[in-house]
Amino acid sequence: xxxxxxxxxxxxxxxxxxxxxxxxxxxxxxxxxxxxxxxxxxxxxxxxxxxxxxxxxxxxxxxxxxxxxxxxxxxxxxxxxxxxxxxxxxxxxxxxxxxxxxxxxxxxxxxxxxxxxxxxxxxxxxxxxxxxxxxxxxxxxxxxxxxxxxxxxxxxxxxxxxxxxxxxxxxxxxxxxxxxxxxxxxxxxxxxxxxxxxxxxxxxxxxxxxxxxxxxxxxxxxxxxxxxxxxxxxxxxxxxxxxxxxxxxxxxxxxxxxxxxxxxxxxxxxxxxxxxxxxxxxxxxxxxxxxxxxxxxxxxxxxxxxxxxxxxxxxxxxxxxxxxxxxxxxxxxxxxxxxxxxxxxxxxxxxxxxxxxxxxxxxxxxxxxxxxxxxxxxxxxxxxxxxxxxxxxxxxxxxxxxxxxxxxxxxxxxxxxxxxxxxxxxxxxxxxxxxxxxxxxxxxxxxxxxxxxxxxxxxxxxxxxxxxxxxxxxxxxxxxxxxxxxxxxxxxxxxxxxxxxxxxxxxxxxxxxxxxxxxxxxxxxxxxxxxx
Amino acid sequence: xxxxxxxxxxxxxxxxxxxxxxxxxxxxxxxxxxxxxxxxxxxxxxxxxxxxxxxxxxxxxxxxxxxxxxxxxxxxxxxxxxxxxxxxxxxxxxxxxxxxxxxxxxxxxxxxxxxxxxxxxxxxxxxxxxxxxxxxxxxxxxxxxxxxxxxxxxxxxxxxxxxxxxxxxxxxxxxxxxxxxxxxxxxxxxxxxxxxxxxxxxxxxxxxxxxxxxxxxxxxxxxxxxxxxxxxxxxxxxxxxxxxxxxxxxxxxxxxxxxxxxxxxxxxxxxxxxxxxxxxxxxxxxxxxxxxxxxxxxxxxxxxxxxxxxxxxxxxxxxxxxxxxxxx
Numbered sequence: 035x036x037x038x039x040x041x042x043x044x045x046x047x048x049x050x051x052x053x054x055x056x057x058x059x060x061x062x063x064x065x066x067x068x069x070x071x072x073x074x075x076x077x078x079x080x081x082x083x084x085x086x087x088x089x090x091x092x093x094x095x096x097x098x099x100x101x102x103x104x105x106x107x108x109x110x111x112x113x114x115x116x117x118x119x120x121x122x123x124x125x126x127x128x129x130x131x132x133x134x135x136x137x138x139x140x141x142x143x144x145x146x147x148x149x150x151x152x153x154x155x156x157x158x159x160x161x162x163x164x165x166x167x168x169x170x171x172x173x174x175x176x177x178x179x180x181x182x183x184x185x186x187x188x189x190x191x192x193x194x195x196x197x198x199x200x201x202x203x204x205x206x207x208x209x210x211x212x213x214x215x216x217x218x219x220x221x222x223x224x225x226x227x228x229x230x231x232x233x234x235x236x237x238x239x240x241x242x243x244x245x246x247x248x249x250x251x252x253x254x255x256x257x258x259x260x261x262x263x264x265x266x267x268x269x270x271x272x273x274x275x276x277x278x279x280x281x282x283x284x285x286x287x288x289x290x291x292x293x294x295x296x297x298x299x300x301x302x303x304x305x306x307x308x309x310x311x312x313x314x315x316x317x318x319x320x321x322x323x324x325x326x327x328x329x330x331x332x333x334x335x336x337x338x339x340x341x342x343x344x345x346x347x348x349x350x351x352x353x354x355x356x357x358x359x360x361x362x363x364x365x366x367x368x369x370x371x372x373x374x375x376x377x378x379x380x381x382x383x384x385x386x387x388x389x390x391x392x393x394x395x396x397x398x399x400x401x402x403x404x405x406x407x408x409x410x411x412x413x414x415x416x417x418x419x420x421x422x423x424x425x426x427x428x429x430x431x432x433x434x435x436x437x438x439x440x441x442x443x444x445x446x447x448x449x450x451x452x453x454x455x456x457x458x459x460x461x462x463x464x465x466x467x468x469x470x471x472x473x474x475x476x477x478x479x480x481x482x483x484x485x486x487x488x489x490x491x492x493x494x495x496x497x498x499x500x501x502x503x504x505x506x507x508x509x510x511x512x513x514x515x516x517x518x519x520x521x522x523x524x525x526x527x528x529x530x531x532x533x534x535x536x537x538x539x540x541x542x543x544x545x546x547x548x549x550x551x552x553x554x555x556x557x558x559x560x561x562x563x564x565x566x
Numbered sequence: 567x568x569x570x571x572x573x574x575x576x577x578x579x580x581x582x583x584x585x586x587x588x589x590x591x592x593x594x595x596x597x598x599x600x601x602x603x604x605x606x607x608x609x610x611x612x613x614x615x616x617x618x619x620x621x622x623x624x625x626x627x628x629x630x631x632x633x634x635x636x637x638x639x640x641x642x643x644x645x646x647x648x649x650x651x652x653x654x655x656x657x658x659x660x661x662x663x664x665x666x667x668x669x670x671x672x673x674x675x676x677x678x679x680x681x682x683x684x685x686x687x688x689x690x691x692x693x694x695x696x697x698x699x700x701x702x703x704x705x706x707x708x709x710x711x712x713x714x715x716x717x718x719x720x721x722x723x724x725x726x727x728x729x730x731x732x733x734x735x736x737x738x739x740x741x742x743x744x745x746x747x748x749x750x751x752x753x754x755x756x757x758x759x760x761x762x763x764x765x766x767x768x769x770x771x772x773x774x775x776x777x778x779x780x781x782x783x784x785x786x787x788x789x790x791x792x793x794x795x796x797x798x799x800x801x802x803x804x805x806x807x808x809x810x811x812x813x814x815x816x817x818x819x820x821x822x823x824x825x826x827x828x829x830x831x832x833x834x835x836x837x838x839x840x841x842x843x844x845x846x847x848x849x850x851x852x853x854x855x856x857x858x859x860x861x862x863x864x865x866x867x868x869x870x871x872x873x874x875x876x877x878x879x880x881x882x883x884x885x886x887x888x889x890x891x892x893x894x
Contacts, residue, residue: 077595077596170596230642233642249843250652252724276723276841284711284714284723285722441589443856444589460598
């Protein structure tokens with residue numbers, strides 16, 4: 035019955051927009067259906083992209099960059115001790131009206147901010163358990179460990195107190211999980227007895243309001259006339275859900291969509307030559323690596339890890355596996371990220387020297403395993419092929435690597451438990467802060483035990499000290515220096531072999547203007563226009 | 567008679583098989599990020615995944631008996647809600663594909679049987695064999711590139727032009743909705759969107775139906791009553807159309823019933839290529855996500871539909887063949 039009512043409401047709403055043919059529309063060929071429309075509950079790019087047009091955060095990323103700027107907070111201050119963040123909320127911001135029968139009676143204020151964070155943070159919040167209550171990003175970004183309190187001294191001010199200074203928190207707050215939702219809409223649905231609709235039919239303050247979602251078919255939005263950043267040039271934003279990459283490209287060619295996600299690497303050359311398409315590319319905020327388990331002999335010896343790194347021909351891997359859509363990595367963070375240490379010397383490909391070093395370390399023949407991921411990722415488009423190539427390279431220096439793989443969930447779990455000797459994995463950044471790579475992927479806890487995502491199981495006291503100090507520092511220059519030093523330590527100790535940072539390609543119709551590819555892999559349509 | 571045991575057996579086999587497949591629904595969703603053992607245990611407890619399998623199965627059967635097919639682990643929506651939102655698209659495409667296959671396959675089979683051993687027979691059966699063995703993914707992409715991108719005759723994918731036509735879908739069957747609530751031109755647009763997926767999905771059954779019709783017709787043409795009809799001086803058209811075809815169609819109708827069942831849940835590739843929002847794509851996606859409730863509930867619901875469909879086809883066979891009625 036509830037679903038029927040929901041269906042009727044959506045249909046009633048949709049009748050209001052019959053005849054929208056004259057409006058200016060932008061069609062984005064997406065790849066799948068969202069899990070729901072509450073960003074705080076999602077971790078997949080598909081789901082986060084689907085909700086993004088509707089919402090804002092207190093601070094936000096400048097489109098096309100990882101730079102943070104004011105959003106729903108028109109300004110903010112960080113106290114000298116780094117423990118207090120004060121956000122002054124933007125006045126006159128309106129929530130979308132008319133969606134799912136909801137008409138806001140007030141403008142955005144601190145209640146909405148408190149609602150949005152407390153829902154994720156407090157187990158006893160009335161909406162915490164609605165729709166399953168899994169707020170993965172909030173936990174992944176260690177928000178419960180960071181936050182001491184969030185308070186609203188007045189309706190237009192939010193004071194966030196931290197347990198310890200944390201410089202990356204502003205970048206965290208620009209992420210999708212920190213989206214601000216309407217507390218009044220939540221009350222409205224709770225009174226109606228349909229709280230689960232809160233996550234299915236979104237109401238926000240964003241540039242576009244939600245109109246309709248048909249699973250596996252389409253998501254429709256319309257420009258919000260009251261958007262605090264000004265009404266958008268396009269009237270309708272349509273996500274045409276098209277799972278197959280070749281079909282997406284065919285739709286681009288036929289003019290059925292103007293922007294598409296995730297092109298086939300094999301189509302890139304043709305797209306580059308297409309007179310109607312701008313093939314925009316940007317270095318991806320990611321790293322693909324081969325971890326060597328530093329807790330298992332002989333990988334506990336730096337010389338052995340260095341020799342193995344030296345034995346692998348990464349140029350061949352880039353050509354064969356990435357097909358040109360990637361760049362060789364020498365640091366764990368990509369070169370577009372601030373604090374990238376360009377002074378680090380990359381490990382050369384030198385199998386003769388590698389063999390020499392292995393012999394010096396007492397290894398003339400070694401049987402080991404090499405794990406390859408059973409999934410395709412931007413940072414590793416074909417782990418099996420990569421495994422075969424690395425296996426062949428290692429054979430030349432007397433290392434016999436057995437290729438091993440597991441079901442994806444199992445693979446990650448076993449790798450995190452350190453069952454491997456050598457394993458491929460990678461990471462795509464969340465917020466553009468080096469802490470999100472260095473501390474997450476190579477960090478250890480206070481007892482000197484590697485964090486879960488530390489696949490090489492490598493701990494270095496100086497490295498740990500540097501990244502902890504950098505995260506706590508409010509001085510940007512100091513952070514750059516500390517992260518630069520940390521990268522040098524990684525280069526010296528080679529806990530993993532940096533393989534590549536992939537390049538993100540996005541085909542965009544030449545009729546489209548103002549679109550910027552996000553280094554974070556998100557799709558943002560604010561400020562985009564399309565020629566008639 | 568065997569319907570209920572079949573249904574129960576399918577429920578049990580589906581349930582057990584899903585749990586034998588490696589991979590945990592929570593672990594799969596977490597990807598590179600991983601999850602702490604405590605959090606994993608807590609989520610598994612909330613979902614009831616920490617219970618013994620027999621207990622989970624008992625709870626599942628009890629829920630089904632109460633009409634509850636579960637809630638998707640991924641979207642948190644009821645399985646029945648998702649199924650009924652997607653099922654009309656699958657039915658529409660399957661029915662169109664089957665009509666296409668029957669309308670072309672049956673006459674092709676009959677002509678091939680009548681012209682047995684001649685060039686036309688060999689040509690038609692050659693084409694049918696190619697159709698039957700066609701790799702659907704390749705065939706779909708070839709059709710898109712040729713018909714849509716080169717000749718510009720049909721849209722690439724989807725069910726309707728998303729920019730031009732935006733109207734309510736009270737039934738979910740766009741051929742019907744476009745006539746009831748759609749603006750002018752919507753029906754034609756829906757038909758144009760159906761052409762390519764119909765051809766692609768209908769190609770394999772077309773090949774099967776044509777070959778089945780041919781062999782069945784050939785068998786019937788050797789029967790005594792056909793010889794008698796010839797001896798009576800009836801025209802070849804009357805002999806084949808009136809006497810032979812009616813009997814020859816009995817195994818073909820049974821085959822159509824089986825094909826419909828497999829198309830209803832097995833149109834995954836066609837649905838993926840043509841961005842067709844149907845249950846095939848939905849079910850396969852749920853395998854990748856280990857969304858147990860969707861898989862279990864979806865398969866059960868498809869099974870119910872297929873069983874009902876076969877009952878209807880059994881009745882149809884009785885209408886075609888009076889002997890079946892008398893046997894009963």
